[in-house]
Amino acid sequence: MAEILEFFYTNKEIIFIVILSVFLGVEVISNVPAVLHTPLMSGANAIHGVVIIGAIIVMGHAATTSTMILGFIAVVLGTLNVVGGFVVTDRMLEMFRKKSKKK
Amino acid sequence: MDDLIKIKETIAFTLGESVLEISYVVASVLFIIGLRMLSHPDTARRGNIWAAVGMGIAIVATILFHKMDGEPIGNIGYIIAAIILGTAIGWIIALRVKMTAMPQLVSFFNGMGGGAAALISIMEFPHISEGLVQQYGMLNGEVLSILLGLMIGSISFAGSMVAFGKLDGRIKDITTPILRYINIALLVVLVGFIVYIMSLGQINPENIMYLVYIMLAIALVYGVLFVMPIGGADMPVVISLLNSFTGLAAAMGGFLYNNQAMITGGILVGSAGTILTILMCKAMNRSLTNVVIGAFGGSASGAEKELGAIKETTTTDAAIMLNYSRKVIIIPGYGLAVAQAQHLAHELDKLLEENGVEVKYAIHPVAGRMPGHMNVLLAESDVPYDKLVESEEINEDIENVDVAVVIGANDVVNPAAEDDPASPLYGMPIVKANKAKNTIIMKRGMGKGYAAIENHLFYADNTKMLFGDAKSKLQELINEIKQL
Numbered sequence: 001m002a003e004i005l006e007f008f009y010t011n012k013e014i015i016f017i018v019i020l021s022v023f024l025g026v027e028v029i030s031n032v033p034a035v036l037h038t039p040l041m042s043g044a045n046a047i048h049g050v051v052i053i054g055a056i057i058v059m060g061h062a063a064t065t066s067t068m069i070l071g072f073i074a075v076v077l078g079t080l081n082v083v084g085g086f087v088v089t090d091r092m093l094e095m096f097r098k099k100s101k102k103k
Numbered sequence: 104m105d106d107l108i109k110i111k112e113t114i115a116f117t118l119g120e121s122v123l124e125i126s127y128v129v130a131s132v133l134f135i136i137g138l139r140m141l142s143h144p145d146t147a148r149r150g151n152i153w154a155a156v157g158m159g160i161a162i163v164a165t166i167l168f169h170k171m172d173g174e175p176i177g178n179i180g181y182i183i184a185a186i187i188l189g190t191a192i193g194w195i196i197a198l199r200v201k202m203t204a205m206p207q208l209v210s211f212f213n214g215m216g217g218g219a220a221a222l223i224s225i226m227e228f229p230h231i232s233e234g235l236v237q238q239y240g241m242l243n244g245e246v247l248s249i250l251l252g253l254m255i256g257s258i259s260f261a262g263s264m265v266a267f268g269k270l271d272g273r274i275k276d277i278t279t280p281i282l283r284y285i286n287i288a289l290l291v292v293l294v295g296f297i298v299y300i301m302s303l304g305q306i307n308p309e310n311i312m313y314l315v316y317i318m319l320a321i322a323l324v325y326g327v328l329f330v331m332p333i334g335g336a337d338m339p340v341v342i343s344l345l346n347s348f349t350g351l352a353a354a355m356g357g358f359l360y361n362n363q364a365m366i367t368g369g370i371l372v373g374s375a376g377t378i379l380t381i382l383m384c385k386a387m388n389r390s391l392t393n394v395v396i397g398a399f400g401g402s403a404s405g406a407e408k409e410l411g412a413i414k415e416t417t418t419t420d421a422a423i424m425l426n427y428s429r430k431v432i433i434i435p436g437y438g439l440a441v442a443q444a445q446h447l448a449h450e451l452d453k454l455l456e457e458n459g460v461e462v463k464y465a466i467h468p469v470a471g472r473m474p475g476h477m478n479v480l481l482a483e484s485d486v487p488y489d490k491l492v493e494s495e496e497i498n499e500d501i502e503n504v505d506v507a508v509v510i511g512a513n514d515v516v517n518p519a520a521e522d523d524p525a526s527p528l529y530g531m532p533i534v535k536a537n538k539a540k541n542t543i544i545m546k547r548g549m550g551k552g553y554a555a556i557e558n559h560l561f562y563a564d565n566t567k568m569l570f571g572d573a574k575s576k577l578q579e580l581i582n583e584i585k586q587l
Contacts, residue, residue: 011244014358014366021367024135025374029382032142037379037468038475041343042209043141043151044375047134048216048349050158050368053165054223054356059185060169060176067226068178072185074222079189080196081216081349082162086155087197088208089141092479093148 039092046085052078119168126164127364133157134368138375144488161364162186171360202483203440206476207270210263210342213349217259220352224253225319227359229309240304245359250297252355253315254322259348261326266342269330277331289325293318329395337394339469339476340383344391347376383469416567418576421543422583424567425451426458428505432497434465434534435477438511438546442573445484448510451581452486458584463490465497465507465534467515494534507539511546511573517558542566545573 008015032040055078059071133153140150166183169176176182193212200208228249235243268274296318300311333341354369356362384391425431433452439445452462464486470477478491494515501507509516516536519526536542537560544561548570560566569576 007244014361017363017366018354018370021370022374025138025371025376026378028135028138028371029142029375029378032379032382033144036142036144036147036475037383038205038209038479039147039151040138040141041346041376041379042205043154044138044350044372044379045209045213045216045346046151047138047154047158047368048346048353048372049212050130050134050161050365051216051220051223051349051353051356053161053362053365054353054360055219056162056165056176056182057169057171057360057362058223058226059178059182060166061171061174062178062226068181070222070226071178072181074219074226075182075185076189076192077215077219077222079186080193081212081219082155082158082193083190084193084197084208084212084215086151086158087194088200088205088212089151090148091197091202092205093151 039089042085042089042092046082046089049078049082049085052082054078120170123164123168124363126160126168127362130157130161130164130364131367133160134371138371201443202480203443204271205479206339206342206471207267210267210270210345213342213346214260214263214267216349217256217263217345217352220252220256220349220356221260221319221322222256223356223359224249224256225315228253228315229312231308236305236308241301241306241308242304246301246308247297248355248358250300250315250318252352252359253319254293254297255348255355256352257319257322258326258329259345259352261323262330262341262345262348263326265327265330266338266345270338276334279332282328282332286325286328289321289328293321293325296321333394340380340391340394343376343380343383344395347373347380350374350376413561414567416543416569418569418579418583421567421569422580422587424541424543425455425460425506425508425580426584426587428460430461430463430504431455431506431508432463432465432492432501432504432539434467434470434507434509434512434516434536435481436467436470436510436512436515437476438513438573440471440476440480440511442511444510444573444577445480445486447574447577447581449481449484449486451577451584452490454581454584463492463497465494465536466491467494467512467534468532470512470515494532498535498538501535501538502540504539505541507534507536507542509536509542509544509546510577513546513558516560518560519558536560537563537566540565543569545569545571545576547572 029040052075055071055074058067059075062068062071134157137150137154137157140146140153166176166179197208231245231249235245265274269276296314300314303311330341350369350372352369354366354373357365357369380391384394433448435445435448439448455462464477464481466477471480481491482488514528516534517528518533518535518537520528520531520533521535523529542560542563542565544566546568561568
């Protein structure tokens, strides 16, 4: 029990962030028209590419060749997620924009 | 003098650190604003760009200012090389792929993120901080974040790749009831591994790397088997689910590095993705467990009814019928996407409008392979935004529709969803094409839809079938109407 309390106390900021982020995520997504489900999923997909930061950190401190190689792959994968995700989303949304302009 | 240098160094250190933290705050805020803007049609595109800017800030700040135990980021040349390589590949793939292939592309990029998260865990496991292990043994937050990141990341990677393969038509469904039990067993084993590793007490993590590799292998297998039995119609739900998984995996990395940008970004996507998944399930009237555990009930075929006879029609008849209607609705489905017939559909609708026919598109929320799939597709071929009407709105006035043209859709117009409680589709909102005065079904053959359920609409008295490839049949229709 004491460990749990201690864990809670030492990690209170993170626990705060997590709980607030969960609610924020729910709040932000609610009331989305079905039209935007696909671009929204794609945009969210790009945002979790933030994992690339972790990949950069690992690679930035890689000491052995094997971690260098794995780190390199991780950074490439992360970049693919970020760049691909944002570009695809932009391509989808570009078509919506064209529409509203014509009106 | 020495003291002065020291002070200077401390200032430089804290300055960099603060800039880094400020950048992460800015990045997090931009993610949130971006997501928010993405949920409105007018602001969506800018929202996407804002989120991308946030990501750029976070990445640049990390490279420049991140320090671990006072050590700045090294290997910068290689890191930048990797980023350039990833950018080039990602950009080219994203620009080259056809609009119809968007769903599998989202799945592919999602898998990349999952893969990155899994790799991070593998590399960090041997470096779990000694202090923590000495104090708490393996039972600490770092180990948990790493193992969860590994598990979720690999499942997301393998699952997304299978989903990609399925949507791309490279992988077929495998549905055996045994798979369900295998999957549950694998999941139990994975959790067991985590519990076991964490119970090992004070141990050098490097010595149990083999356990991590075994776990990786099991998680990959689980990811594959998890998506394998899920039917194509449920694929959007699965991709959305895997999307939120990757979000969680990214957040695990955030816990590990105590990195706020990763935590907010990851958790935000995790929770938003979960909600999106649930919304999609609701649109199809299916529960999430149903999607994940039970493949569409192929056994329950519903109450057998007198089916009647199929009435085939010709393009000439169909053209006349359409041209002399007042109100026509087009109900597109995945078949339209497969046949790449969206431009012709628009041409047909323009032609009819010129001849004084009112044409609208009825968009079912889950028509196609992703929610909004049809909107994207039709938007691509310049169909005005306001002609795309959601199915509920169409249904209100469906009795006044002279002809409903169903192009490559099946389950979303199946009346069994309304009147046959035994049908697995029962309760799903549909476009009530059966209530229109006439219905023309354009279809390649008598095959069943993804749900593999008989569609009584095809046998109804006012339904005419027009068999053939959607693209060539639409072209024929257009030619016929032009000649009228």
